[in-house]
Amino acid sequence: MKTVELTIMVAYLLFLVILGLITQQRIAKSNTSIDDYYVAGRNIGTGVNSLAMLAALGSGGSFMAGVGTIWSLGFPFLAWMTVGSIVGFSIASILVAKPLRNSRKFTVSEFINDRYGGTFFKVAIPLVIIIGSAMYLMSQMRAGGLIASYVTGFSYEWGLVIITLVFIFYVSLGGMLAVTWTNILQGFMMIFLILSIVIAGIYHLPVGWPSFLMEATVANPALGVVGATVPVAAYIGAFITWATAVCVTPHLVMRIFTAQNARSAKLSLNISMLIFGLLMLGATLVVVPYVATLEAAALQNYAPDMWLLLIANEFFGPIFMGIITAGIMAAVMSSTDALLLAVSSAFAYDLYKGFFSPEASHKQVLRASVIFTWVVGIAVMLLTLNPPPFLIVLYTAAVGFMVSALFSPLVLGIWWKRSTRKGAVWSLLVGGVSFMILFLGFSMPYNSEILIALPLSLVTMFIISSLGKQPSQEVIRKMDEYHREGTITL
Template sequence: MKTLQLSIVLIYLVFCVLLGLWTQRKIANSKAGIDDYYAAGRNIGTGINSLALLAALGSGGSFMAGAGTIWNLGFPFLAWMTVGAIAGFSVAAILVAKPLRNSNTLTVSQFLNERYGGNKFIKLAVPLVIIFGSGMYLMSQMKAGGLITSYVTGFSYTWGLIIVTIIFILYVSLGGMLAVTWTNVLQGGLMILLISAIVIAALMNLPTGLGSFLVQATEANPILGVAGGTVPIAGYIGAFVTWAAAVCVTPHLVMRIFTSKDEKSARLSLNISMLIYGILMLVSALIIVPFIATLGADTLKNNASDMWMLLVAEKFFGPLMMGIIAAGIMAAVMSSTDALLLAVSSAVAYDLYKGVLKPEATQKQVLRVSFVVTWIIGIVVMLFSINPPPFLIVLYTAAVGFMVASFFNPLVLGIWWKKANAAGAVAGLSVGAISFLIAFFAFEMPYNTEILIALPLSFISMFTVSSITASTSKIQVEKMSSYHSN
């Protein structure tokens, strides 16, 4: 057991739980309880939201598992995915930030329900897609949390997973988006400090010039810089497309737009996050990854690749700093996990329970259901995470791809195309979701290429059906226009 590292991580986790208790009391005494729980009162400033957005995207997969993924799948794979994510912030700022923030809705489901006139299929299907897609995404984050907990406690991965899952669920179920926002601010700051510290230490410990060190790494691992060496070029394109569209529709990222104090702040937050995320990913890839070759074949063989960045950091730092780094990586994991848990609970409690099953449900009833659902979903995902697939990044990119295939066309066309109607949205969502699942489960396709089939099919279906069926109502068109002009 790494006593000092464990103590630092425990202090951080206890702080998160106490913050959840504090925000729960604040929400209980607030007249705007639902808005506070799911949208943090819609009053989060640009700086805070920028850090929270960075934390929501910069997950355990990005900052913890990135180095090992690059070593196994090559620089080009992660480069295409990262550039896609960077582009995605700008795409979201242009296409969806203003109308989503001006809509005064709380969730992706609620926005789509209003856009398509309360269509029953949309009401039911959208939350189900969010539950399934976010559940897949959660598996990757819980795996990362289990690995970190195992690292600092010396317990098995399974026990580490159980411990960290309970803590994740506890503070999210208590405090909702308000707790998530404030912890995300801390988590975003910790991630910046964490990557900066490791990169500076790596530069100070370079055995030779950086250029020569990179060449040595490619000699030790010839596939490192070869395009198409491990994943076909189509897989790179699929990863780029997935993340370029993800910020527009992925619920735990979109929810940050709803929390912004206004649409200008939402747009600015997206672009600031884009800049910081891009810099952190670039420097960590170029400077940290070459040190993996120095770990030795036995170390690499006996440790999961998602843990290799921690092992590199151990070469530079003692127990105190490693405790802080472990807490920082835990923060990266928690930053996505908490937002995803909240997205799933809102899909069940707010969109399904209040939106479909019991429209007359009170605020207290909705929050109670959300509390229970957070625990149920968290425990179910934890059980699936006991034997997860390899490569965190590939797993959660597939989860995001499923949601992009389902939601991108109904959401974006619904905002910008007046002829988009409920029948078209139903067709686009259904064809996108089903074709992605068929491609993913029924065929052995290269990583992330399913989106290249599902997204175009979704667009064709929605465009065709909307074109040949009745136009959307004048009321819906006027409502969308008001979101653009406010």
């Protein structure tokens, strides 16, 4: 057991639980409790939201597992994925930020249903979000379990159980308000974490950096070779997945709904994109070559997703390692809490209130949200007891599924007035179902399923909408309102 590291991490987790209790009291006393719970009152400033978006994207996969994934799958794979993420923020700021924020909706499901109408989307979209977010959650809970195991000395299974219960507890208490407050701290901690490790890595370089990088490629000849570890199709699939992900991934889109106005939402997306890109660049170029300096026994005894901790342990003493461990846990929690909230809102607000019980009160919706947070959290925890390898590959597949199903109905629904409800229904079905068939039924390169599923979804939308009846003038007028500057602000 690493006593100092464990003490610091426990103190950090207790702080989050206390914060959840405080926000629960505030929500209980508020006249706009459902706004506070799901969209943090729609009053989050640009700087705060930028940090929160960075925290939501900067998950256990990108910051913790990135080093091991690059060493195993090569620089080109993560390069395409990271560039896709950076491009994705810019695309989202152009395509969806203003319409979504101006709509004053709570969720992606509510927005799409407002665009097309009918009962199909009230059921289908929450199911897509619940399935996709649950897959994403598996990767984050695995990362949390690995960290808890590292500092406690317990088995991975017990580490997973302990950390999952903490995650669920504080999210179920305070909702998006608690998530936003903690994401501010988590965003700062992630920046501090990566900068500290990068600076320490530069300070401890045994030789000049170019020579050190060359030595790493000698130790692992496939490290920088395109197509050496996975086919090029996997690179392209990872790029397209993340270039389109920010537009539809619920736990990222929810940050748009929390912004003060549309302009603030756009700025937050671009600022967080810039910070994320710089952090990933530094971590990739400076830290990854240190894997070659680790002992073979350590590499065999620890999963690749843990190698960043092993490298950091070479640089820092117990106290600073406690802070580093808490920082990595912050990266894991920042995505986990947002994902848990996205799943609970999909069930309680979109499915329960939107379909089964439209007359449900705010209290009933919040109660359903809390209950489902616990149900889905524990269910995903049980699945994560035996997870697949490589966190990044797993959560990219989860995002690819959601993009394949939701990108066409959402983005074309915003920008193409000819989009019809029937086209959107079939687009969602074709995209989502084809992705899952390819993912589960065929042995394809990592993350390449989207190269087939997303085009099928887009083509389906164009063909069926073109053959159908044009949407009513009321729908067109409503969408025009969402595009206007300053339509709805606070």
